[in-house]
Amino acid sequence: MEVKRIQCPNCGVVLDVRNSKMEDEKLITCPQCKAVLKVRFRHEAPLEAKTVLAGGLNNGETQLGGMNGATQLASASNAKSCYLCVAGQNYPLAIGLNTVGRKAPSSQASLQIETDDRYMSRRHAKIEVKEVVGIRQAIISNDQNKNATYVDGQELQSGDAVILRDGSEIIMGKTHVIYKEQ
Numbered sequence: 490m491e492v493k494r495i496q497c498p499n500c501g502v503v504l505d506v507r508n509s510k511m512e513d514e515k516l517i518t519c520p521q522c523k524a525v526l527k528v529r530f531r532h533e534a535p536l537e538a539k540t541v542l543a544g545g546l547n548n549g550e551t552q553l554g555g556m557n558g559a560t561q562l563a564s565a566s567n568a569k570s571c572y573l574c575v576a577g578q579n580y581p582l583a584i585g586l587n588t589v590g591r592k593a594p595s596s597q598a599s600l601q602i603e604t605d606d607r608y609m610s611r612r613h614a615k616i617e618v619k620e621v622v623g624i625r626q627a628i629i630s631n632d633q634n635k636n637a638t639y640v641d642g643q644e645l646q647s648g649d650a651v652i653l654r655d656g657s658e659i660i661m662g663k664t665h666v667i668y669k670e671q
Contacts, residue, residue: 491530499524499570500581523583524570525620569670571618571627573659575602579669584625587616588632589661608662610634614645616653627653627668636662 491508500522508515508530515528573580573589580600590598596611613634618627630650631638638645639660645651653659655670 493528493530495526495528497522497524497526518584522570522581523585524581525584569625571625571653571668571670573600573602573616574667574669575604575664578603582616582618582627584618584620587618588612589614589616590632590634591662591664602661602664602666604664606662606664608636609664610636610662613661614638614659625670629653629659634661 491511493506493508494503495506496503497519500519502519502521504517504519504526506515506517506528508528511530513530515530517526517528518524519526571582573582580602582600587600588598589600589602590596590611590613591606591609592598592601592603593611598612600616602609610633612632613636614629615632616627616629618625620626628650629638629640629645631645631647637660639658640651640653641657643651653668655668657668659666659668
């Protein structure tokens with residue numbers, strides 16, 4: 490069984506990937522940021538134990554040093570990762586249902602935004618991230634809130650669901666949030 494140490498290009502967490510079936514490529518999901526990663530294995534030379542960061546030269550891929558000059562790559566799948574940006578702080582969105590709200594001890598939101606805005610509910614909106622054929626799509630709807638949610642200047646009504654685009658501006662309470670893809 491081959492074990493390969495990689496670093497997630499999205500969140501930086503270091504992972505050990507086991508390849509018990511001796512596959513050439515394996516798709517895994519990062520447990521931290523939920524990004525889908527493609528890990529390539531080459532069976533001719535063992536890997537060194539350290540990870541060498543690519544520094545952005547390989548489109549976000551992480552280079553792993555091997556023996557005899559061999560280089561192996563771990564990269565995110567073709568799907569872009571998506572996140573919310575609030576006052577310079579990034580909050581990654583996981584594939585599946587993300588409940589977005591104000592950070593508080595009693596908040597049950599899966600993605601809690603650090604803000605003093607009392608107009609942002611502790612469960613303000615839901616963002617469902619789907620990946621179909623390598624393309625991610627994020628859909629926002631209101632959750633259990635008493636305050637308005639706006640997407641690109643349009644108020645979300647109860648039952649509305651809006652597909653977010655890269656750069657969409659979301660206002661939850663008085664907090665301005667930008668939806669980003671990368």
